[in-house]
Amino acid sequence: xxxxxxxxxxxxxxxxxxxxxxxxxxxxxxxxxxxxxxxxxxxxxxxxxxxxxxxxxxxxxxxxxxxxxxxxxxxxxxxxxxxxxxxxxxxxxxxxxxxxxxxxxxxxxxxxxxxxxxxxxxxxxxxxxxxxxxxxxxxxxxxxxxxxxxxxxxxxxxxxxxxxxxxxxxxxxxxxxxxxxxxxxxxxxxxxxxxxxxxxxxxxxxxxxxxxxxxxxxxxxxxxxxxxxxxxxxxxxxxxxxxxxxxxxx
Ligand code: PGA
Numbered sequence: 001x002x003x004x005x006x007x008x009x010x011x012x013x014x015x016x017x018x019x020x021x022x023x024x025x026x027x028x029x030x031x032x033x034x035x036x037x038x039x040x041x042x043x044x045x046x047x048x049x050x051x052x053x054x055x056x057x058x059x060x061x062x063x064x065x066x067x068x069x070x071x072x073x074x075x076x077x078x079x080x081x082x083x084x085x086x087x088x089x090x091x092x093x094x095x096x097x098x099x100x101x102x103x104x105x106x107x108x109x110x111x112x113x114x115x116x117x118x119x120x121x122x123x124x125x126x127x128x129x130x131x132x133x134x135x136x137x138x139x140x141x142x143x144x145x146x147x148x149x150x151x152x153x154x155x156x157x158x159x160x161x162x163x164x165x166x167x168x169x170x171x172x173x174x175x176x177x178x179x180x181x182x183x184x185x186x187x188x189x190x191x192x193x194x195x196x197x198x199x200x201x202x203x204x205x206x207x208x209x210x211x212x213x214x215x216x217x218x219x220x221x222x223x224x225x226x227x228x229x230x231x232x233x234x235x236x237x238x239x240x241x242x243x244x245x246x247x248x249x250x
Contacts, residue, residue, distance in 0.1 A: 003037045005228055005249055006208060007037070008038075008230070009039065010064060010210075011236060017045075024053055024054060027242060028053070034247065037060060038058065038246045044065075047088045048086040061087070061090070062121075063083045065078070066116055068115060080112075081119045089122055091116045091124065093109055094150050095126045106145065109125075113162075117156075124208070125150065125162055125164050126167050128167040128169050128171075129168055130169045144193060158194075159202075159206075162205055163208060164207050167210035167211045171212050174211075174212060177217050180220050184224035187226035208231045209222075210230060213245065214232075214234075215244040218230060218248035222249050
């Protein structure tokens with residue numbers, strides 16, 4: 001079972017091999033007294049060298065996406081089994097950039113989650129509303145659909161295999177962070193939804209906040225009752241900031 005406190009760095013389509021190695025090395029060097037499981041999610045091409053580099057350290061590796069299919073004629077795709085075979089343990093699925101830029105719908109995401117779970121990857125499942133949806137008062141409706149349609153109905157050991165990241169789309173990469181109270185309100189809603197879906201085990205599923213979370217605001221966000229950690233984009237590309245965030249727990 002992964003620890004409940006988690007900080008995952010989503011590097012997105014940034015770094016080249018040399019940058020990736022040097023960023024990971026700096027994180028490894030600063031990894032003493034981590035208060036959370038740190039996960040680095042570099043571009044898939046760099047997973048294999050970074051798994052080797054981080055071996056024996058406290059740092060785990062994850063991919064940013066995987067295919068909905070098991071294998072075969074899917075030019076350019078990367079299967080969950082391939083990610084697992086290089087020793088990565090996690091995969092981010094349902095990120096809003098995948099949903100909006102690449103047109104992934106809840107059904108596709110559910111197929112990806114199934115592939116990941118079949119291959120023993122732990123899924124970091126993203127959900128979150130757009131500004132338009134928030135202003136229309138549709139936050140709970142949108143999150144409910146994303147979670148109920150995007151996750152398979154039956155999941156073995158959900159608390160061990162699924163991490164949920166709430167990432168309001170309006171906060172991603174914008175420098176506008178949800179206030180701790182705004183984030184906690186949605187996290188509490190998600191917590192109750194997970195309890196409805198999975199029973200009491202829903203209380204043990206780790207809930208991460210993502211969206212302009214940085215070294216300055218992480219502690220206040222992580223102090224909220226239902227926020228167990230963060231999914232970090234921009235700030236994860238600076239090792240010192242990422243390390244500060246990994247230690248921003250009371
Ligand atoms: P951000 O990205 O921290 O740069 O807002 C978060 C994410 O997209 O996971």
